[in-house]
Amino acid sequence: MEISNMNNQVMSNHERRKLLRFYCSIPSELVELEGKNNLVEGATVLDFSNEGLRLSVNFVEPSPGSTTEVMLYIPHKQLITSLTGQVIWSKHVKNKMEIGLKIKEIEKQGTKDVLDWVFPRWLEKEKKIRDGLFII
Structure with a gap:
């Protein structure tokens, strides 16, 4: 697929979203699911x-x-924040399960801490893509 077609496809996907989604890799744990407490399952926030x-x-x-x-667990800041979310979708991807969550409850400071950590990294990657230094 040509780069221009890929960019158009990416833009089409982004246009459907109301809010900007930041790609990241945040260590996390699933601590409760469907009312089952004490579930501790390692996870990673992908965006x-x-x-x-x-x-x-x-x-x-x-x-x-x-x-x-x-x-x-916000890296390099030694911060922990919790959130409650509703499962919107799930699918198998490369021997793992990806889950789309709609955030129902999170501390305002928690959202700020996460965005403060992911935004500069996202911006740096976008600049590299724009300058042709990072291949999608």
């Missing part, structure tokens, strides 16, 4: 916005509509 996130986990297959609690 984040003010309203939702995409999570990658190993051994969990949640039902759409179920509620989950996630702990996020």
Whole structure:
């Protein structure tokens, strides 16, 4: 596929979103799913916005509509924030499960901490893409 076609496809996907989604890799844990407490499943946040996130986990297959609690560990800031989200979708990707969560509850400071960490990295990557130094 030509680069211009890929960019058009990427733009089309972004245009459907109300909020900008920041691609990232934030260590996290699933601590509650579908009312089951004390579940501790290692996970990674793959992208984040003010309203939702995409999570990658190993051994969990949640039902759409179920509620989950996630702990996020903000690297280099030694910060932990928790959020409650609703499972919107899930799918198998490369021997893992990816889960789309709509954020239902998160501390305002938690959202700010996450965005303060991911935004500069996202901006740096976008500049490299624009300058042709980073290949999509």
